[in-house]
Amino acid sequence: MSRVRVHNFSISLDGFATGDEQTLEAPFGHAGSRLTEWFTGTRTFREMIGASGGSLGVDDALAGCWGPGIGAEIMGRHKFGPQRGPWTDEEWRGWWGDNPPFHTPVFVLTHHPRPSIEMKGGTTFHFLDASPAEALRQAREAAGGLDVRIGGGPTTVREFLANDLIDFMHLTVVPIVLGRGVRLWDGLEGLEERFAIESTTTPSGVTHLSFERVSAS
Amino acid sequence: MSRVRVHNFSISLDGFATGDEQTLEAPFGHAGSRLTEWFTGTRTFREMIGASGGSLGVDDALAGCWGPGIGAEIMGRHKFGPQRGPWTDEEWRGWWGDNPPFHTPVFVLTHHPRPSIEMKGGTTFHFLDASPAEALRQAREAAGGLDVRIGGGPTTVREFLANDLIDFMHLTVVPIVLGRGVRLWDGLEGLEERFAIESTTTPSGVTHLSFERVSAS
Numbered sequence: 001m002s003r004v005r006v007h008n009f010s011i012s013l014d015g016f017a018t019g020d021e022q023t024l025e026a027p028f029g030h031a032g033s034r035l036t037e038w039f040t041g042t043r044t045f046r047e048m049i050g051a052s053g054g055s056l057g058v059d060d061a062l063a064g065c066w067g068p069g070i071g072a073e074i075m076g077r078h079k080f081g082p083q084r085g086p087w088t089d090e091e092w093r094g095w096w097g098d099n100p101p102f103h104t105p106v107f108v109l110t111h112h113p114r115p116s117i118e119m120k121g122g123t124t125f126h127f128l129d130a131s132p133a134e135a136l137r138q139a140r141e142a143a144g145g146l147d148v149r150i151g152g153g154p155t156t157v158r159e160f161l162a163n164d165l166i167d168f169m170h171l172t173v174v175p176i177v178l179g180r181g182v183r184l185w186d187g188l189e190g191l192e193e194r195f196a197i198e199s200t201t202t203p204s205g206v207t208h209l210s211f212e213r214v215s216a217s
Numbered sequence: 218m219s220r221v222r223v224h225n226f227s228i229s230l231d232g233f234a235t236g237d238e239q240t241l242e243a244p245f246g247h248a249g250s251r252l253t254e255w256f257t258g259t260r261t262f263r264e265m266i267g268a269s270g271g272s273l274g275v276d277d278a279l280a281g282c283w284g285p286g287i288g289a290e291i292m293g294r295h296k297f298g299p300q301r302g303p304w305t306d307e308e309w310r311g312w313w314g315d316n317p318p319f320h321t322p323v324f325v326l327t328h329h330p331r332p333s334i335e336m337k338g339g340t341t342f343h344f345l346d347a348s349p350a351e352a353l354r355q356a357r358e359a360a361g362g363l364d365v366r367i368g369g370g371p372t373t374v375r376e377f378l379a380n381d382l383i384d385f386m387h388l389t390v391v392p393i394v395l396g397r398g399v400r401l402w403d404g405l406e407g408l409e410e411r412f413a414i415e416s417t418t419t420p421s422g423v424t425h426l427s428f429e430r431v432s433a434s
Binding site for chain 2: 197207209
């Protein structure tokens with residue numbers, strides 16, 4: 001059975017995975033770039049955006065686990081874009097330019113479906129108004145036996161965790177206090193009972209946690 | 218100037234430093250012993266309760282910084298006991314028996330002051346209805362030039378942080394999701410700007426963070 005994985009999911013000490021006030025210019029709201037700085041300096045990220053260079057080391061090693069073995073992604077609408085409510089036009093094609101870094105089918109959860117968008121490089125955005133289980137069923141079918149990544153944001157990851165649909169999760173705790181935004185942990189009391197958890201702090205100052213599910217769903 | 222320090226202050230991944238439903242039998246409420254297990258196995262803790270043995274290593278090294286240089290402690294009433302409202306009797310003398318591990322004056326913040334209690338071993342409990350700054354003034358006077366420890370719980374630590382009265386804080390993040398209780402982080406947005414922060418994960422699975430203040434108050 002293919003696995004359902006979360007990677008490079010950054011949260012603040014107070015558990016916010018994105019800040020308040022998302023806009024076109026600020027995908028993470030008032031958090032700005034603070035949650036992702038550990039990541040954007042790595043070789044993995046540089047390759048994702050078609051650039052060279054970037055740091056090697058432990059942060060990069062963990063970041064690089066993002067891609068291999070993944071055949072589809074599921075993301076929430078607010079990872080796809082800052083719009084709320086019905087689409088006023090269909091020009092928005094995500095934050096990532098013509099050739100997004102996914103290179104697989106990507107299922108965007110939204111209460112306002114729209115026609116699929118085929119991008120360069122193998123990424124196709126599909127828009128789904130579906131439960132986590134139903135979205136996963138479709139993503140698994142599209143993934144052709146490979147794993148499915150839950151790409152965020154926090155509401156989407158939380159819903160998949162609450163429905164016990166996540167097999168592996170790599171979180172990164174950044175030592176900042178955001179104070180407001182969208183929390184990951186709400187409603188997940190006792191989550192640790194379902195996972196074997198490892199932690200490692202890296203010299204960049206962040207702490208990576210891996211959650212690997214111990215019981216079959 | 219003496220410093221104001223927090224030590225061995227454990228929180229869950231979701232930022233709760235104590236659980237819900239504190240009782241006489243459950244000082245940490247539904248969290249039980251899960252927040253403090255990393256600590257109660259150390260030599261430092263064993264010595265605090267008059268026992269021998271206990272683990273050495275990194276957890277113990279950090280735990281052991283609790284005592285040296287401290288001349289007084291300030292704690293919230295719910296660290297002292299589970300009672301709420303006016304004291305119905307004055308028999309309660311804390312959770313720690315006749316010879317508490319503090320061995321200094323201890324100032325208990327409460328809206329219901331009562332006469333001081335002199336215990337064995339140098340601990341005297343004083344009961345104060347005072348602001349953080351005023352409590353600190355009195356504790357500093359009692360500490361005779363030594364440092365003052367803010368002993369918890371979360372409401373007390375949070376108030377001292379909000380008033381920028383903490384010079385050093387050792388937190389321990391335990392990889393559990395408590396879901397409910399009393400949060401440390403509420404209202405502390407941007408806290409990291411006032412501190413140099415270090416993190417280290419130990420083989421027991423917890424992550425220790427030290428916050429050292431970078432700007433004078």
